[in-house]
Amino acid sequence: EIVLTQSPGTLSLSPGERATLSCRASQRVSGSYLAWYQQKPGQAPRLLIYGASSRATGIPDRFSGSGSGTDFTLTISRLEPEDFAVYYCQQYDTSPFTFGQGTKLEIK
Amino acid sequence: QLQLQESGPGLVRPSETLSLTCTVSGGSISSSTYYWAWIRQPPGKGLEWIGNIYYTGSTYYHVSLKSRVTISADTSKNQFSLKLSSVTAADTAIYYCVRMFRTMIGTGWFDPWGQGTLVTVAS
Numbered sequence: 737e738i739v740l741t742q743s744p745g746t747l748s749l750s751p752g753e754r755a756t757l758s759c760r761a762s763q764r765v766s767g768s769y770l771a772w773y774q775q776k777p778g779q780a781p782r783l784l785i786y787g788a789s790s791r792a793t794g795i796p797d798r799f800s801g802s803g804s805g806t807d808f809t810l811t812i813s814r815l816e817p818e819d820f821a822v823y824y825c826q827q828y829d830t831s832p833f834t835f836g837q838g839t840k841l842e843i844k
Numbered sequence: 845q846l847q848l849q850e851s852g853p854g855l856v857r858p859s860e861t862l863s864l865t866c867t868v869s870g871g872s873i874s875s876s877t878y879y880w881a882w883i884r885q886p887p888g889k890g891l892e893w894i895g896n897i898y899y900t901g902s903t904y905y906h907v908s909l910k911s912r913v914t915i916s917a918d919t920s921k922n923q924f925s926l927k928l929s930s931v932t933a934a935d936t937a938i939y940y941c942v943r944m945f946r947t948m949i950g951t952g953w954f955d956p957w958g959q960g961t962l963v964t965v966a967s
Contacts, residue, residue: 773954779959781891781954792955826954828947828951
């Protein structure tokens with residue numbers, strides 16, 4: 737099973753700042769088969785990024801994904817108040833399809 | 845716009861079988877482009893993929909749950925279902941039904957998600 741480790745566990749930033757979230761895989765994720773999701777309290781997760789760097793429909797361009805192999809990054813260029821949430825990475829290269837433990841992005 | 849809605853009991857007794865149904869609207873589960881999946885999230889914790897089904901009836905399960913899970917589909921009702929047997933308190937979670945894109949390698953990302961339904965295992 738591919739274990740995804742996200743860091744930091746909690747990130748405290750202010751609106752307007754840049755956020756950089758990391759996702760590290762325990763083994764190589766082929767073909768950049770990695771996605772990112774945003775989850776707000778009481779809501780289901782929402783797809784942000786797939787294929788490591790492709791934005792899902794309707795996702796603002798302040799969200800970007802990068803990386804390959806074992807190291808992936810989600811960047812939010814300028815934080816808006818609605819961006820404070822929990823973010824999960826997920827690999828779909830190898831079954832079982834696994835998620836990271838999440839990074840909580842909170843307002844400083 | 846595709847929508848998914850989970851339904852089923854919110855309380856299940858230990859050792860019994862959890863049964864949930866997902867009703868899909870705005871699209872067909874018979875599409876060859878997608879799988880249909882179940883994912884769960886224990887309260888306050890992370891996400892766990894349970895399994896998925898293809899319109900042909902082929903199923904794929906998490907290895908740790910395989911002995912207890914059955915996912916089935918009723919294309920005439922545009923629904924798919926989850927059964928999880930011999931439940932314990934560890935199976936208490938929000939259960940989401942989700943569409944999974946089918947890529948060149950056969951697997952893909954999850955989008956969209958149902959709103960989720962909390963299932964509590966308790967006597």
